[in-house]
Amino acid sequence: MSAVIRIPFPLRRFTDNRSFIDTDANTVHEALESIFDKFPKLRQQLIDENGQLRNLVNIFIDQDDVKNRGGLKTSLPDKCKMRITLADTVGNSDLLLPELTRYSRHLLLPEVGETGQKKLKAAKVLIVGAGGLGCPAALYLAAAGVGLLGIVDSDVVEESNLQRQILYNIDDIGNSKAECAREKLSRLNPFIEVKVYNEVLTSQNALRIIKSYDLVIDGTDNFPTRYLVNDACVLLGKPNCYGSVYRFEGQASLFGYKNGPCYRCLVPTPPSPERVSSCAEAGVFGVLPSIIGSIQATEAIKIITGIGNTLSGRFLTFDALCMDFHEFMIQRDDRCKICGDDPSIFELIDYQQFCRPESTKETVVPEINPIELKQRLEKGDSITMLDVREEFEIKISNLKNAIHIPMNSVEDRLEELNPQDEFIVYCSIGLRSARICNLLKERGFNNVLNLKGGINAWANDVDPDMIIY
Numbered sequence: 001m002s003a004v005i006r007i008p009f010p011l012r013r014f015t016d017n018r019s020f021i022d023t024d025a026n027t028v029h030e031a032l033e034s035i036f037d038k039f040p041k042l043r044q045q046l047i048d049e050n051g052q053l054r055n056l057v058n059i060f061i062d063q064d065d066v067k068n069r070g071g072l073k074t075s076l077p078d079k080c081k082m083r084i085t086l087a088d089t090v091g092n093s094d095l096l097l098p099e100l101t102r103y104s105r106h107l108l109l110p111e112v113g114e115t116g117q118k119k120l121k122a123a124k125v126l127i128v129g130a131g132g133l134g135c136p137a138a139l140y141l142a143a144a145g146v147g148l149l150g151i152v153d154s155d156v157v158e159e160s161n162l163q164r165q166i167l168y169n170i171d172d173i174g175n176s177k178a179e180c181a182r183e184k185l186s187r188l189n190p191f192i193e194v195k196v197y198n199e200v201l202t203s204q205n206a207l208r209i210i211k212s213y214d215l216v217i218d219g220t221d222n223f224p225t226r227y228l229v230n231d232a233c234v235l236l237g238k239p240n241c242y243g244s245v246y247r248f249e250g251q252a253s254l255f256g257y258k259n260g261p262c263y264r265c266l267v268p269t270p271p272s273p274e275r276v277s278s279c280a281e282a283g284v285f286g287v288l289p290s291i292i293g294s295i296q297a298t299e300a301i302k303i304i305t306g307i308g309n310t311l312s313g314r315f316l317t318f319d320a321l322c323m324d325f326h327e328f329m330i331q332r333d334d335r336c337k338i339c340g341d342d343p344s345i346f347e348l349i350d351y352q353q354f355c356r357p358e359s360t361k362e363t364v365v366p367e368i369n370p371i372e373l374k375q376r377l378e379k380g381d382s383i384t385m386l387d388v389r390e391e392f393e394i395k396i397s398n399l400k401n402a403i404h405i406p407m408n409s410v411e412d413r414l415e416e417l418n419p420q421d422e423f424i425v426y427c428s429i430g431l432r433s434a435r436i437c438n439l440l441k442e443r444g445f446n447n448v449l450n451l452k453g454g455i456n457a458w459a460n461d462v463d464p465d466m467i468i469y
């Protein structure tokens with residue numbers, strides 16, 4: 001009788017990556033023996049020392065499980081499909097034989113051992129942001145065997161990500177980060193499940209998403225999402241492995257763990273926008289997030305396995321240029337609005353609004369969007385375009401007839417600009433130019449607009465040939 005045997009992904013490394021094998025056999029036993037002849041290493045993966053199917057191995061003939069029929073003696077109908085499956089790895093913390101091999105260096109550590117590895121297998125970790133911090137954290141958590149990894153990210157891979165976001169390569173540019181992450185992590189470790197949330201974490205979805213995980217890795221790069229993650233974790237009682245990077249410096253801590261402090265205890269009000277720069281604006285040393293992201297993954301693994309001393313109540317800073325680690329002790333603030341003794345926040349709030357301090361709400365810089373700018377340029381309006389980016393950025397993308405003065409030189413070179421002109425100021429994403437708009441207004445320039453989203457928004461909305469970086 002001829003049969004086709006389907007091999008599950010984790011076992012294909014024993015079958016030269018073949019997923020289907022044709023055989024002639026009368027029983028399940030004969031079929032297995034015929035494939036063991038070709039691929040001897042497969043035997044010990046499927047058959048135990050008593051010659052029976054291993055506990056976590058199931059064989060289906062068409063839709064029927066042979067364990068409910070004649071076991072290995074079950075006869076095969078002609079041209080049937082015989083499917084080998086391994087029991088669902090998530091939620092079932094017994095380790096399969098290939099997992100014992102894969103995790104052997106963990107199993108050798110008495111502090112981790114089989115008990116700790118089973119805890120990792122049963123664990124569910126959510127990574128918010130698959131960027132500089134999320135990539136190394138996800139790689140190490142997947143490699144360590146965390147049974148379910150959730151990845152929240154709505155971005156697509158851009159060329160400028162590849163300097164530090166080590167899950168991606170040039171073939172991924174333009175594709176969803178979360179989907180790319182799932183593909184790479186599943187290939188790194190087929191024994192885990194990766195769940196993708198190709199969406200922005202918001203006050204509407206955060207509790208629903210975070211609820212089903214044991215802990216969160218905060219890999220966000222902005223204050224509104226950082227407060228959102230913090231508050232959602234405190235409300236749900238989930239530990240929050242915090243990390244952030246800025247230029248050459250990184251920080252890490254563990255918030256909301258065993259009555260320890262939360263992010264709000266440390267930073268009760270958001271810093272003013274003038275002090276806030278994103279990586280896109282300020283730059284980041286490419287190797288730095290790998291160190292901080294790995295620290296976040298380390299904390300997660302320690303919490304799951306219950307070993308070591310965590311960063312709860314400790315705030316770690318790292319200066320890559322001086323190669324200097326420093327830590328200071330932090331405490332829960334009993335007046336904290338969300339984790340204090342008399343909290344006033346019981347649900348998620350509008351974090352965009354919260355991170356926009358009162359003082360700046362009235363002095364919001366007037367903006368023009370790329371489409372409006374294009375229309376005005378086509379009309380021939382008399383506008384002076386002021387590009388405040390650095391020299392190297394102008395080589396990447398450029399608008400015709402713009403004046404170039406890097407942000408930090410504008411104040412010294414004001415005499416080159418006529419205060420009577422109408423100015424449209426732009427940078428890469430619109431933050432540096434907003435600061436320059438404010439500066440120009442202070443110096444008597446009355447007609448100043450900021451290009452919303454910067455030249456990258458122009459590239460996106462108006463000029464598809466222009467590079468976005």
Ligand SMILES: [Zn+2]
Pocket residue numbers: 261262263264265266332333336337338339340
């Ligand atoms: Zn707090």
